[in-house]
Amino acid sequence: MTTKQEILETIELRQSTLKTWLSCPLMYRFRHIDKLEPAFRYPGTIHGSALHMVLKQLHDGEMDGDLRSLYIKALNHYLYASDESHIPVRWKRDMAKEIEALTKNGVEILENYRSKAYNRDAIVLFSEVPFRVKILGYLFTGTMDQCRKNVDGTISLIDFKSSKMRPNQYAIPNDLQLTLYSYALKFGEVLVDDIWVKPNMMVDSVGIYFLRGHEVYKRKVVGKEIGDEKGSPFMMTTKTIQDLRAFRHEIRAQLSAMVKPWYYPNTASCSFCTYATHCVSRNDNVPEKDAELAHELLAELKLA
Ligand code: SF4
Known part of the structure; x- marks a missing residue:
């Protein structure tokens, strides 16, 4: 080519x-x-997809649902029924034991996610929603994890991350994907109930929701007790209309x-x-x- x-x-x-x-x-x-195709899939990637699926379900009326059962169903979907299910999973040890460990971790994260008033009371405007937007004549597509109206009335665009390592806070303002989502909400369309709509929306904040922040310490560490959560999940930044305009040039450079x-x-x-x-x-x-x-x-x- x-x-x-x-x-x-x-x-x-x-x-x-x-x-x-x-x-x-x-x-x-x-x-x-x-x-x-990739030669294999990581269990951690499948875990992340399952968590995304359950997070959507929580805000779609399952906030008090049985987390273990929701998680296992979601995990099984990605293991056996998704369009990547034929790609082998690279288990590190015994598959059943690893699935049990993932389930325990998933339930811990989801339990702490739903226990927070800032999550329970947020109004989710879009969740796992497909988007499309033209930039310099090229159509970009993708899926946004979540756009929510917070209890204080502000609107946030959130990308859930389940990686073990917390992303670098200093990289967040320059994260191209986050800018692409913000750009799409302002200038593009999202697919809601099979209809493409134009939100024409500038969000107050955009960033990563680091799900592992909801894991709890199993051993005592300096300044933390056993059972304390690892930290705030929010790693947010803001985008101005100038940032979105500058993004077009950044995209042009990457695309060329x-x-x-x-x-x-x-x-x-x-x-x-x-x-x-x-x-x-x-x-x-x-x-x-x-x-x-x-x-x-x-x-x-x-x-x-
Ligand atoms: S990350 Fe490394 S191994 Fe993978 S495609 Fe790039 S160069 Fe090759």
């Missing part, structure tokens, strides 16, 4: 495309241009790099990469035709 047009016709400009691109340009090529047909490895991401097997089997110095021929010969010798 050599031309900008071919690449543009192949990739889908989703927020996840942007996320992969920013994480490793080579991974972006494997995933979004070559359309290769994304459609150039060469992609550099970002080895900082390699240790966790689900594309590592695709990556190590590539050799940019050998022409594709020769590589294919070599693979065929190896296959004949039953070595490939």
Whole structure:
């Protein structure tokens, strides 16, 4: 694939495309241009998807539901019934034990999430809602985790994160995905009950809701007691209309790099990469035709 047009016709400009691109340009090529599947899925990723699903359900009338049962149903959906279910999960130890540990962690996070008045009393305007927005003539799509009206009347746009490590607070104001969501709420459309609507909304704050902040300490640490929660989940920032306008230029710069047909490895991401097997089997110095021929010969010798 050599031309900008071919690449543009192949990739889908989703927020996840942007996320992969920013994480490793080579991974972006494997995933979004070559359309290769990851070699495996992490249990932690499936855990995150299950938590997202239950959080939506809580605000859709299940606030006092049975968290264990909601979580297990959601986890089973991602394990066995989603469109990625055929990709193997890389369990670290015994699968049943690991599922039990994930369930315990999920229930702990969800229990502490729903115990907070600021969550129970928030009015959720959009939850896991698809969006679309044109930027410089290109259509960007994705899904927003949550947009809520807080008890003090302010409106927040929230991206739930379930990673073990707390994101860097200083990176939040420059997070392109968060700006993309804010941009879409102001200039784009969201899909509500199968109808595309234009919220034309500037939110008061946008940021990450770090779900692991609801985990509790199991051992005593300095300044904290056993059972205390790990910290505030909110990592917020603000966006002005000038920020949103400047974002168009940022997107233009990223997009022009994304459609150039060469992609550099970002080895900082390699240790966790689900594309590592695709990556190590590539050799940019050998022409594709020769590589294919070599693979065929190896296959004949039953070595490939
Ligand atoms: S193994 Fe490293 S360089 Fe290769 S795709 Fe993954 S993150 Fe990128």
